[in-house]
Amino acid sequence: MSVLSISGLSKTYAGGFTALKSVDLEIRKGEIFALLGPNGAGKTTLISIVCGIVTPTAGTVIADGHHIQRDYRAARMKIGLVPQELHTDAFETVWATVNLSRGMFGRAPDPALIERILKDLSLWEKRNSKILELSGGMKRRVMIAKALSHEPEILFLDEPTAGVDVELRRDMWNLVRGLRERGVTIILTTHYIEEAEEMADRVGVINKGELILVEDKAALMKKLGRKTLTLNLTEPLAALPPELGEWSLKLKADGNEIEYEFDANAERTGVPSLLRRMSDIGLGFKDLNTEQSSLEDIFVGLVTERQEARS
């Protein structure tokens, strides 16, 4: 069942820059959806339109059955946003600013709920502190507390762990899982593959304003699991020996290197058997290294695949 339905969503800014090109996306109720993409891909624009911060050029967004422009009150009450930047009321207390957020979203004061949220986020002891006195990590927690204060059913986390330490990142992952258990749908944008791997049910990849693909995490992880083994040979080869035919190898660097691409998540990668076979036929190597594709490489690969599929 879809909780967020985006169709034909486009945005061209006044300066002429097109940030989104007719994006269609369905988010399922209760899932964690990771939106991946390089800087400037359109992730934040997409989120900003859904939340009402940016006006779309074309397209429609329905949040839990409510049109985000025609029925904006009902739609916005369902949505919470933790923006990428640390925007806070520096001179206000944690308690005041979180209560303000709840009121702004049309909810009656509920001190018990705010207390529970602050305790869940380890902010209770800091409730009377001014936000400017808090560390960066604590400010990030305040942003989350503000977004959760009106009990949203759809929560956007825009780069929630950018620039935070490992401990806070783990805390956030636990928090996100807890929210999902309570039925909250979560859409997060991230640069970190491990974040998507750890938490997401489905992953979408956006590049240059186009949604390139939407896949279940398992399928994408298979693509992301490709690694490359490079062997620097002791003697250059004119051609690959026929004994190595069962591995799809590439001879590179004027015959000085053998390159083997394999699936790191597979039960049998083929690496040990390849090395044994090379030893059996007396093919020596002086060095080896393995490389995993970076996220950027994967984006480029996906874009290329997409373009090839179109042509």
Place this chain on the structure above:
Amino acid sequence: MIFNRHAVWAIYKFELARFRRTVWTSLITPVITTTLYFIVFGSAIGSRMQEVGTVPYGAFIVPGLMLLTMLTESISNASFGIYMPKWSGTIYELLSAPISAFETVLAYVGAAATKSVILGIVILATANLFVDIDIVHPLWMLLFMVLLAVTFCLFGFIIGIWAKSFEQLQIIPLLVVMPLTFLGGAFYSIDMLPAAWRTATLFNPIVYLMSGFRWSFFGKGDVSVELSLMAMFGFLTLCLAIVWWIFRTGYRLKS
């Protein structure tokens, strides 16, 4: 939901909390300023001034003092109230909240106008320590105070949205409003000016506000009270129209 009362009340309380935190400086400043004006204009200069009409000069300047402070504070409070979220980036929350343009204006302008009216009353109370003031039309005076506060808070709200820096926030209040208020009869009747200057002064919109406000105190002003009310409602309508346009277009609020 037809009206997001929780949002209006939350913003209103949040804005007034800022005033409460600085309550002593917010209140002591106008008290000291009013006292200084009375020392200078009331005792030093006022003792050499004749009555203006039938009103002693000390009492005559009270509406002017109130208007001067209320106009500058209204603009300053309202512009600061909406500029701060823009500056700090927390405006994202206002834009993503289920709150209409009317509710937003009601909350921000309401809070700023409340502060201005409180300041006006504090100045009136302080002035009462120095001079006897008999207010001829007290209800009209209250109405004028509220109207002036709301209108200039709306004007301040517009400046807060227009401004891109703290410097711009100060330009119009300092370079336009303050001089116009001083030249608008805050401390004198325009009848005391030479004919040419009197005609020129009639192009200053503050004259009409000042005159109406003074009429509520003493029963007479430089221009008719009807003209004053028309000027005030005219400016209020203009400000409302600009605010409506800002929210319709998202000017300096939305991409």
